[in-house]
Amino acid sequence: MKDAFGTPQSLLVLGGTSEIGLATARRLVARRTRTVWLAGRPSPDLEKAAAALRDMGADVRTVAFDALDPESHEESLGKIFTEGDIDMVLLAFGILGDQARDEDEPLSAVRVAQTNYTGAVSAGLVCARALQSQGHGSLVVLSSVAGERARRSNFIYGSSKAGLDAFSQGLGDALHGTGVHVMVVRPGFVRSKMTAGLEEAPMATTPDAVAEAIETGLRRRSETVWVPGALRVVMSALRHAPRPLFRRLPV
Template identity: 50%
Template sequence: MIDAVGNPQSLFILGGTSDIALATAEQYAEQRSLRIILADRPEESDRMNEAAERLRQTGSTVTTLSFDARKPETHAEVVDKAFADGDIDVTLVAFGIQGDNEKGWTDAEAARLNADVNYVAPVSLGVHLSEKLRKQGHGNLVVMCSPAGERARRTNFVYGSAKAGLDVFYTGLTYALADSGVKVTVVRPNFVRTKLTEGMKPAPMAQTPQQVASTIVGAVRKGKEQVWVPAQMRWVMTVLRHLPRVIFRRLPF
């Protein structure tokens, strides 16, 4: 259970090599040692083992699981293994791919990969996680979404379309799980300087993984259902959503 000051005892990360997720784990571990489960792709096993060893230096107990987003038939087993040793206080869905937008709308396989990883897999896992969390009667489910999902832009609409669906699904879970004791938090960070965005030109108000992690920790503690990072992005996106199409499509992004 999460203690009286908002610190969890257990943390499950899907996307166990995510810079944001690991920064979140480290911030939690600064307050108390944790039981941490990291899950990521088999090809990321070396990096995941390095991350696990780094987190063990905080005094936390860390285990790792192999997890493939594109194999939904394995998702129930991964979730079962994560919950096998007891309740999970905070689960963070933090995996995803950026993809090449131009290839994404001209190559069906590239489009499907983006949709499978950024939408289908998180939804599949969300169903399995919701079942476990409802049965235990408590817990926080946190998902990494994106402002890219709030309005289609020429430069990233393939990625944005998957994130839009993801955002709607987990926002819906905030309602569906409201009476179960389970809290859901949708996180919408602006551009974050991570390995996912390496080589890309940083957008205005770009964030670090540590800044996003601080927002996640604070949002879970306060029971928030939606947060933007930085907070000003909420008002930026409110303006952009209401711009007439003739003006919006001329903007340089």
């Protein structure tokens, strides 16, 4: 169960090598989180991440998880909840893709959609059902401002995040009153390995800043979190901009 300060004592990170996911885990472990599950494809990086959290004093376990294999999600994620209650699930996996390549290679575009949307729908539903069965917990979903309105520069990635965002909001409505809290996090450009080499967008942020916003959102039981917060206003303006004007904007 969460402690009196709203800090989860147990955490499951879907996307166990995600920089935002690990920044969040470090922040929570530095508070009162003591049990951490890192779910991801088996790799030296996954084990290294687990070892680093163990050095901070957490009980950390890894589990094989592949977003592109939804048929395995019931078993791989279900067994985690049989080990004990999970206070917070952080859905942190996703790929950016390469817009130019993905337009030329439809199968690459499909992989982006399957990872960011289809895989997330499957994993999200499995975890939501388990959280509902235990009667408490938070499901935190990493969306993106890219999902607010499709842009020419990244509409394949953006459309996958738009689907994830809509799904997560609907799931939150479906779980309202069950004891399960769903929070959608919409970061802007995050300085990370995933965005290395890309031109930095205005109001860029960091994994640590997103982690701080997640912790604050959990404490407030927010349903939507923007990182940084000023993006809420910016994206509202972009969302309502007339299409002829929107097409001329350098976005």
